[in-house]
Amino acid sequence: MSLETEGALTPVPMRIGVVAPPWYRIPPSAYGGTEAVVAALVDQLVARGHHVTLVASGPPGTAAQRYVRVFDEPPSDLLGISIAPELIQALESRRALPDEDVDLVHDHSAAGPLLAGASTRPTVVTVHGTVDGINGDLLRRLDGSVHLVAISDAQRRLAPDLNWVGTVHNAVDVASFPLRRDKSDDVVWLGRFSPDKGAHVAIEVAARAGRRLILAGKLNDAAERSYFSEEIRPSLGPRVRYVGEVDAAQKRELLAGASCLLFPIQWDEPFGMVMAEALACGTPVVSTPRGSVPEVVRHGETGFVCGSVDELVAAVMAVDSIDPDACRADAEARFDLPVMGAGYERVYRLLLDALA
């Protein structure tokens, strides 16, 4: 633990109710970015001396002192088919977290915040998704006792009128990522095959920079397959390789060995977790200034934030100037799990003090 984290240990433990989404285990067995964040947060809060009640589904998988198991197994097969699991989860979490038992509720589910108005204690909601369109419409209508946490300042700027109480970046377990100082010349791109993620831009940039490109990621639904067939497949060959979906170990190997993560994101993604993972491996990030990127990448220190394809090409050719140890150190200082734990603890404390 860093000095900052230790210094933040609170003298007064809080009683926190954490509500997970109903769809996957906590932590998730495979995919589930939000679920991984929830699991890590619970463990961090317990490590910091707080009492956590976790409301979730499936076998217990965190350090929470009390576990309320809504479904024996998460009803993943009903995702997109029935909203009943969300509604049941909301009713059960309201019942499992009576006002006298918790100081506040931190709700990561979709329907749970609907019932915040029936409670006297504050509810913190982390906005894991987008804040525009229908999601913003919903957040705007929640009870005033619901306080929102952004996962980046960029996300917050897209809807400044919402009831924000703070920003806490998502985090990764930095120690679980290998720091490697001797990199190959390859560049790596990792993500879903959606045009928004910019794999087609990565292909152009790598080619012009004279680097071999490794693409890795999920290729499941019809839109992803069609984009891949039209924009990606024609470029595959010895200089552009697609290695399929990768597991946790393969991801670490890929990120650690690459000269850089090429992250030419084409939309205002609230938080790009793979950037934090690359930095944890001591791998610089070459990226575009969209969404959370300017907050995550320190231009010239841990990578480059580039406004054009020309700049991206030049950046890829200049990544050797970035020190892997600086990337790793920045990941530890800003995107490690204890930092996220301390960030949420600060938000809770702020809120309870303000309401006291």
Add this chain to the structure above:
Amino acid sequence: MSLETEGALTPVPMRIGVVAPPWYRIPPSAYGGTEAVVAALVDQLVARGHHVTLVASGPPGTAAQRYVRVFDEPPSDLLGISIAPELIQALESRRALPDEDVDLVHDHSAAGPLLAGASTRPTVVTVHGTVDGINGDLLRRLDGSVHLVAISDAQRRLAPDLNWVGTVHNAVDVASFPLRRDKSDDVVWLGRFSPDKGAHVAIEVAARAGRRLILAGKLNDAAERSYFSEEIRPSLGPRVRYVGEVDAAQKRELLAGASCLLFPIQWDEPFGMVMAEALACGTPVVSTPRGSVPEVVRHGETGFVCGSVDELVAAVMAVDSIDPDACRADAEARFDLPVMGAGYERVYRLLLDALA
């Protein structure tokens, strides 16, 4: 209006908040069984002297004295993709229907009943879907102020422990269906191409009875297409015709002209609307004893309820013994819109009297 309906006119008007699902217009422009029932119910309640506030989306389309329009147009494109419309609808309906403005709320949405606990007035919820599995789990957890109405006694028997307050059959606008006394020899089957709906049974029964069979219905998703290809298409020919999806006018023409509706349902469907539509046309129903069938079809008077394929074959050959006028009269007496309006009015009154 029948005498019974006039007799039920209440001396004391009620103030009723009706909450529709958010996904389609009320009434629906095309599909939407629940939406059609909601629209008809609103109009019936107004005709009976009550004050109705309808919370729905899209342009106003009912006689409701007050209309709260949540979305300018229903967000149908988000169905199955985002639950935010359901949650917004729930929050807006709670806000639009303060306790002092309505005597009770009749909620047809999925998420709305979650907020019933925050209210002092009773909420009536019609269970339009199934009551087993996850839906029953949800209904079982709702606040005690939520009173459920079944659309058939059969539905109610599948979950007798739920907080039922009554049964009100769905209804059709009988006057909009043509009564025809001179029928062809053809039999008609009308529905979705799901094995549960028994089109493959209808083919066998019609063939053995020596009748020509007309199949009509939706054929959209992958499961429907696969069932159709394997079980239905090989039998198509001069004696088994598939006429595609039918509109309201074509449906009436088909039902009115057929010697019977063949309805060999293979599951406990809560209410089979097409049976009421056939009866309204003076067309007998030949069916299997599942779900609402024994409540809807009067065996030997308006059709036959048959426990085996042999019995179905014999029934198809005996449908001439059924009087079209008896079918029409039964539809008017039990499945016409004013009957449904009176049924719900009785439920509301019962509830308000019990709580007074």
